[in-house]
Amino acid sequence: MTGPGAPAGAGRPLSPWHAASWRSRPAVQQPEWPDEEALKRVEATLAALPPLVVAGEARRLTASLAEVAHGRAFLLQAGDCAESFAEFSANAIRDKLKVILQMAVALTYAAGVPVVKVGRIAGQFAKPRSSPTERVGDTELDAFRGHMVNDDAFDPEARRPDPTRLVAAYHQSAATLNLLRAFTKGGFADLSLVHAWNQEFVASSAEGRRYERIANEIDRALRFMAACGIDLEAEASLHQVDFWTSHEALILNYEEALTRQDSLTGDWVDCSAHMIWVGERTRQIDGAHVEFLSGVCNPVGCKVGPRATPDDVLALCERLNPRRVPGRLTLITRFGAGRLTEALPPLLRAVRDAGHPVVWACDPMHGNTFVSDRGRKTRRFDDIMTELREFFAVHRAEGTWPGGVHVELTGDDVTECLGGAEEILEDHLDQRYTTACDPRLNARQSLDLAFGVAELLQGQ
Ligand code: PEP
Numbered sequence: 001m002t003g004p005g006a007p008a009g010a011g012r013p014l015s016p017w018h019a020a021s022w023r024s025r026p027a028v029q030q031p032e033w034p035d036e037e038a039l040k041r042v043e044a045t046l047a048a049l050p051p052l053v054v055a056g057e058a059r060r061l062t063a064s065l066a067e068v069a070h071g072r073a074f075l076l077q078a079g080d081c082a083e084s085f086a087e088f089s090a091n092a093i094r095d096k097l098k099v100i101l102q103m104a105v106a107l108t109y110a111a112g113v114p115v116v117k118v119g120r121i122a123g124q125f126a127k128p129r130s131s132p133t134e135r136v137g138d139t140e141l142d143a144f145r146g147h148m149v150n151d152d153a154f155d156p157e158a159r160r161p162d163p164t165r166l167v168a169a170y171h172q173s174a175a176t177l178n179l180l181r182a183f184t185k186g187g188f189a190d191l192s193l194v195h196a197w198n199q200e201f202v203a204s205s206a207e208g209r210r211y212e213r214i215a216n217e218i219d220r221a222l223r224f225m226a227a228c229g230i231d232l233e234a235e236a237s238l239h240q241v242d243f244w245t246s247h248e249a250l251i252l253n254y255e256e257a258l259t260r261q262d263s264l265t266g267d268w269v270d271c272s273a274h275m276i277w278v279g280e281r282t283r284q285i286d287g288a289h290v291e292f293l294s295g296v297c298n299p300v301g302c303k304v305g306p307r308a309t310p311d312d313v314l315a316l317c318e319r320l321n322p323r324r325v326p327g328r329l330t331l332i333t334r335f336g337a338g339r340l341t342e343a344l345p346p347l348l349r350a351v352r353d354a355g356h357p358v359v360w361a362c363d364p365m366h367g368n369t370f371v372s373d374r375g376r377k378t379r380r381f382d383d384i385m386t387e388l389r390e391f392f393a394v395h396r397a398e399g400t401w402p403g404g405v406h407v408e409l410t411g412d413d414v415t416e417c418l419g420g421a422e423e424i425l426e427d428h429l430d431q432r433y434t435t436a437c438d439p440r441l442n443a444r445q446s447l448d449l450a451f452g453v454a455e456l457l458q459g460q
């Protein structure tokens, strides 16, 4: 389970670590599993199943992210807030991949930087919650924690944590990853199909037409290269893309059971995804989640909210990347529009001055969520773009590289976030609001965002 890429030992901790060492630390946001024995049986089942990814892939992603850390590439991390057992189909996976490929084309073509493509996909089944319970009228039930744990229906039986869901999540992740590998390596991601990624409801919009123009220029460039005698068939990078998987490593029983030791290097790798991250609610420096991430060799992410101090962030860098391996650690800021100009510079300076080679990415979604007058959780496209503009401006002022974006989106024509070029209004939210958790950008809004980010990158 090894291969080329980043050096072995990227995640090897300085103190004794093993895949279960998180168990001696406080683990927040874990469900109360009603039946310990049933959980143990599930852990044994998962531990015997094949890995979803292997160490060599995780190291190759670390190497790609090192390019981002050095300011030579850009990270696009995108996908559902929460994947769903109910909304699972080949078409949904294909359409999500289409919009991410379109965004990558917009970014690469307009800004001229390679894009590292990482999905929030094939494992994003568990959610941290602000409140452990949910109340509707006089009834209070356990909160929905993602389909890996319980069901979203507001019903006591549905909300009971069921560990067999961990196995179901593994199998859905395996099927999803299999299709993603087939699409990205088997012809669908071929640059000659750049037009085919433009879904009908996107193509008819202003962003879709802007994308079409780029696609035409790419066609022309390919014809030009062929006419010059370049053997396009032989250029693998024109026919395949690397598409990586990631999710929040929240339910540590699942992550531990899928953690294996690389027989060649001795590295531990969490084989549930190429990249994993800890959320804003689980990044306690002495907590179980940070302990777990500190010992696996996968590239890891850490969300950073507006309350994080420079000392907090430095401590996380030391704990998660003591060997200062570029690409190992991505810090994903999620402050909310209007809060970066003051709060972000001290963090950037502290990390830079300490010599930590992190990737800085912006999650412009989670600091901009609010509940609409009609009770729908939503986000304004304008707030999302404002946070991105502030992110780029602060990085430019500090001389650091705004390395990436982390967004929640779907390939479907949903009405979950407000605004965008084809404006979605509060009245529209009920029309196609299908998310299992947070509101996502639809494919048009996603492409719109990519063009906006490409312009910001050009000004960088
Ligand atoms: C998420 O990414 O879905 C999430 C819950 O984010 P955060 O931890 O930043 O709140």
Ligand code: CO
Pocket (backbone or CB within 6 Å): 081, 082, 366, 408, 437, 438
């Ligand atoms: Co979310």
